[in-house]
Amino acid sequence: MPKMYNLLSLDIEEQVKQYIDEHNLQPGDKLPSERDFSTMLNVTRVTLRHALEVLISEGIIERHPGSGYYLCPPKADRELLYYCFPYKDCALINEGYATEKISFIPEQIRNIAANSALPTAYDDLISNYVLETVADRPIGLTYMFQQPESTLLFPYLFEMNDIPDELTxxxxxxxxSYEEDLVEPLHLTSSDSLLLIxxxxxxxxxxxxxxxxxxxxSRVNLVTSITLPE
Amino acid sequence: MSDNATEVSQIIREHILDKTYAYGTTIPSERDLAQTLQVNRNVIRNAIDLLIEEGLLKRVQGKGTYVIKTDIDDSAIHFKGMSELLRQAGYTPNSKVLTTKTRAAGHKYSNIFHISNDTKMFQIVRLRSGNNIPISIENTTILHESIQHVEEIDFQVYSLYDMFSINKIHIHTIRHVFSSSKTYNTFARLLGLEEGSPIVSIEIISSTKDGLVAEHTEVMVVPAFAKYYTDGIIRNGEFHLSSQLF
Structure with missing residues (x-):
């Protein structure tokens, strides 16, 4: 089969990660300069920079302008199954998960909630807005809305650590696509990207x-494992 | 469609079932069939269309018409219903091989597959699209020995999971890691996105019942198509992806 595309940057990404592992670099440690690194890997600086750019967007390394490239803290692992019930996610709690109440809500989020399938008017919903951190690093902003009548059965729906099977x-x-107003609360840089879950x-x-x-x-891995029927 | 076409399709179907036309090979050209069966080429074409609809044959432009019917039950697919979901949404899915290579596991894959650095691997990078609109790029690596004659297989015709089934590898557990990142250069161009656009990234590791890793795939998904890959439902405490519910 003919090789139609040169996907060299995949190889370079692999080699950079290998360097990080083999030199046992720790979060905050500095990578070699572009000049040294490109000589070491025997590629041009442009090719190297392309691979580094991908690794930055993946949250593996970060660039400090005028200084160089540094290793990031590891991404937080989060179970997709328990995404809206973080207190059920033991691994996340053990990583140092914490929340802090906030009042700021982006317009787009408010619109989604206001136009949602909940039968109660937006203003009457029981709402809770939090900034989520892992080891003091912001990983997300979460906006929770609960139907008032349901609090009789589930007083703190999103804080449960035992999820009833009847819930689907x-x-x-x-x-x-985020606006400027999210940059400060989440400490975003231009290479970060956001997911709405x-x-x-x-x-x-x-x-x-x-x-x-x-x-x-760029700071969270959403993990799920599926077992196939025999 | 004439009764002739139905008759001809029955003849071809029998040849497929008795393995005269074997799985993985092309059937004779329309011209040859027309001559052998002494019918008009239009009849042959209609007969083949019937068998394509049945899922026995697949037409590949410039290559011929392939037998794709297997008697192997293929329930193990990580995005089993993806093509189905896309079809329902009005897209005709297509997969294009960007590159394939035989390589050593190296640092990355020795860690993922728990094997030595010099183990022989097979890597294939594909672009998935629907109605010629780019959907995703999938970078898949498997053990070279897990599929016989892997270099000769046309992955534009056959799915990786057909090949696993034929080689008696049964996937039991699939681990997905969803995240976001950005796309640049060749990949951005192939995906029809601007330089540095955000994408959904998915890492998939499929293992057998014995816990042996059979496949590692990294997927970059165009945001507009995220729903086909990520939408899920949690029922009775279990997570299911929509693309697996088919």
Missing amino acids: ITQTIRVF SNFVHYRSQTIGISLSLCVG
Whole structure:
């Protein structure tokens, strides 16, 4: 089969990651300069820079202008199954998950919640807005809305750590184009990207809650394992 | 469509079932069939169309008509219903091989597959599209020995999972890691996106029941097509991807 495309940058990414592992670099450690690194890997600086750019967008390294490239803290692992029930996600809690109440809500998020399938008017919903961090690093902003009547059955829906089987949750993940107003609360740089993770919680064919979460993709891995039927 | 076409399709079907036309090979050209069966080429074409609809044959431009019917049950696919979902949305899915190579596992894949650095691997990078609109790029690596004659297989015709089934590899667990990143250069161009555009990135590791890693795939998804890859439902405490519910 003919090789139709030169995908060299995939190889260079591999080699940079190998360098990081083999030199046992720790978060905050500096990578070699572009000049040294390109000589070491026997590629042009342009090719090297392309591979580094991808690794930056993946949240593996970061560039400090005028100084060089540094290794980032590891990405936080988060179970997709428990995305809207973080207190059920033991691994996440052990990584140092914490929340802090906020009042800021982006216009787009408010619109999604206001136009959602919840039968109650937006202003009467029980809402909770939090900034989520792992080891003091912001990983997302989460906006939770609950149907007031459902609090009789589930007083703190999104804080449960035991999820009843009767709940069905539909989940979507989308790339979220963000505005300037999210840069400060999430400490975003120009290479970060955001995902909008929406969870709709249903009980007996009624939607009782919605969790809309802006997740910093470059700092979080959303993990799920599926076992196939025999 | 004439009864002739139905008759001719029955003849071809029998040849497929008795393996005169074997799985993975092309059937004779329309011209040759027309001559052998002494019918008009239009009849042959209609008969083939019927068998394509049945899923026994697949026409590949410039190559011929392939037998794609297997008697192997193929339930193990990580995005089994992807083509189905896309078809429902009005897209005709297509997969184009960008590059293939035989390589050593090296640092990266020795860690993922738990094998030595010099193990022989097979890597294939494909562009998936629908109605010629780019959807995703999939970079897949497998153990070279896991599929016989892997270099000769036309992955534009056959799915990786057909090949696993034929080689008696049964996928049991699939681990997905979803995240976002950005796309540049060749990949951005292939995906029809601007330099540095955000994308959904997915890492997939498929393992057998014995816990042996069979496949590693990295997918870059164009944001507009994210729903086909990421939408899920949690029922009775279990996570299902929509693309697997078919």
